Amino acid sequence: MQDSAAGAATMKALRRRRGLSLAGTARALTNVAAELRLPALPAVASVQRSVARWEAARPTRPDDRYQLLLGHLYARTPAGSIAIGPGSDFAELLTALHLLGEGERRTAELRTAVLRAATDQGAGMLSLLSPALQAQLAAALADPARTTDETVAGLAAAVADVNGQVGTLPMVRLQLLLAPAVDAARRLLAAPVPSAPLQESLREAAVAAYTVAARLAFETRDDEASRAAYTAATREAAQLGRPWRQAGVHMSHALTTMYATHDLAAARVLADRAVRAAQRGESILVRARAHALQAEMLARAGQARQVDTALRLAWYDMEANHAGDPAVTSFSAGHLRGFEGVCELHVGDPATAHDRFAHSAAALAAPRELVQRAIVTVDQALARIRMGAPQDAVELLHQSVDAAAATGGRVPALRLRDARQALRPWRQETWVMDLDDHLLDGLGA
Template sequence: MSEHVRHLGATTLKRLRRSRGMSLADTARALIDMAARLGQPLDSSVVSVQRSVARWESARPILPSERYQLLLAHLYARRPDGDTALGTGSDFAELLDALRHLGESEQAVDELRRVLVRTSTDASLDLLALLGPQARVTLTRALADPRQVDEALLDVMRTAVSDVNREVGSLPFVRLQLLLAPVVESCRRLLVSGVPAPLLPDLRAVAAQTYTLAGRLAFETRDDASSRSLYVAATEAAGNIGTPWRRAVVHMSHALVTLYSTPGLEAARRLVEAAVRDARAGESATVRARAHALHAEIIARAGGENAQRQAWAALSLARYDLDGDRSGDPSTSSFTAAHLRGFEGVTSLHVGGAAAAHVEFARSAAALTRPREQVQRAIVTSDQALARLRLGDPQSAAALLHECIDAASVTGGRVATIRLRRARRELRPWRREDWVADLDDHMIESLGA
């Protein structure tokens, strides 16, 4: 890290402090007060903390320790008027930039941001928390006069949706739904207003992404009617863009929730086949790979005379697209080899062998380690438990289901909970065993059923 870059970090910290009219001593007292409110009191005097603040802003600045970074984050996540502001242009966002300039790793900065999103919205549930202060003003003006919509505002909305999506697995779905609500409503109002024509394709792309995520969140919170309505809106918005891969993304998300909210496979199958058609007509190899993998799962679940051959053919296409050159891929989807192994495991479980399925599930679960992947890992692990059960090891299967309970209780994931309960039903022949009773107790304590 060059001295010039570190100086930028120090200058940003000084500017943030002065913008709030705080002296070095004021900042020290604010950090001591914040530590007390968080239940982590500092065993330091005002003078001692003030010296630390001064060192962060000096000509040869040092990086604040992790503890002070957390206190600074809580301090600057709140605007002077008391509202939470975590988005682009906020003091909090500038603090994170300052920490990067002072040498903090991107991973540590991301984790600090995740902690603040989780804890700040716990306390305030400020529905505009993920929008910066200027973005709030700009969005309000744009809703009053759509002619004021510009690329910068669309970028802010797009970032807010990505921020909510990034917290899947870290925050309960009901809270994510609330955080996304202002963007959903803004898309609805702007799409029927006089937004300048050149901006309509980008607005529709933002709306398609927003409605798709909102549809998934509504499903997870068991509001199936709202979920269906949002997916219809997402499909319409994506269909008006002229890039088929975007509509394929909507179809795939819709298919997955339909699979668990509608009896039978037919409705989900139609959506998956539509996704495959759009994906093949689109420019995204990543989206094609995911569409083919989901098609394989639907084929395997349906069964039939040629199911095994057709499912493995679809998986071969998915692997081909995933292994190819995806540089410049227009989709930002996180579909990876670990996700594909999960689909390969499901296919083996239904039309192959339990041993092969178990191997694929284990490899997939081991690679799904990021917070964003916690929900998918719980799903894969519940399927792995089924594979163990079919291999004749029910007690080991129950041990895996304990892990799934913990993950499902954190996120409130509906699919993970459904897969978990289906796996538990397979343990009925051993219902009198103590280890099954322990599993049931864990489910009741964590999931209420």
């Protein structure tokens, strides 16, 4: 909620906490701009007036350039380390910007830009934690008996934070961020913690960490590490009293198995396990996703009648009441339209598939959904090829090359390869050769 007076007060408190005067802040921002090799700011006196306006009785909001500079300034602690998690000055800055009227999307982009720079400098998972939680986690690793609910909650939040950056940061960087969380979860699980409820919370955090690690290992083409992480996630999930968590592990594993090994039978076994687990669980949305995945596997096997049944079940769950669902952000109608499109592509009508993909791509607008949107866009291009419009398909494929290159996503790259194979009859056309150049420049293939 916008509250300009509160935003201005927060900006002032943040500056004073750092011991900065208005002129000192102006000089600090000028130095940050120089360090980042950005265009030089105006004279210090001019910058100082801007700083004062952000804290005035009728404040203005910093523009995009100043937001970036403030983000880098407050992301670094006075001691020189990176801290952007809850309780950090950077998090306080984002709160101030929200109060001054900045939107969620813009602050999310700012956070991603700062996190990208932090990973360039070697910052790891600890930058996602508050300073207090960093100390608590270090204490718990030294003596597991000192593990607290807050420590485990912070670890789980850090894992969710990394997972939430898929699509905005390259997969390799996300692996570097996640590795300490996986190690911490492994070490704490191997040692006695103070209580059974805490052990269960820790196990839930570990399941999430292992599953994300498995997905990231797959994306970076380390299939052996991916299988090992899925094994650990499956083992720990089996000990939780939350079947929907088991279903999530099985679904992720099914998809990576299909793409890494092309073993549809093995992938279908995992998808069926996901459905059975989801049917016992309390998340209706996870159940919808499991039925949708099962429908895709059936479509790839050419079993059209069973596909229709699975999709009907998915829509039944999608249209149910999701109040209180523990995985409320895990699946949406936009995602389901994408699954419908894949099914139509394999056992139905390419024109219908094209419309489903277009609807899905339009709905998958969040930065977190960039990888999924790239996949859907390639599939939409395949539908255009089958409809007899290959040149129109290439327009969509150019978009997906950029997305695949930006994220390092393995599945979009694999789908692009399939689409390029489908364009072989037109390989001498200039527009296909232009696509080949783009593929070479963006993906090296």
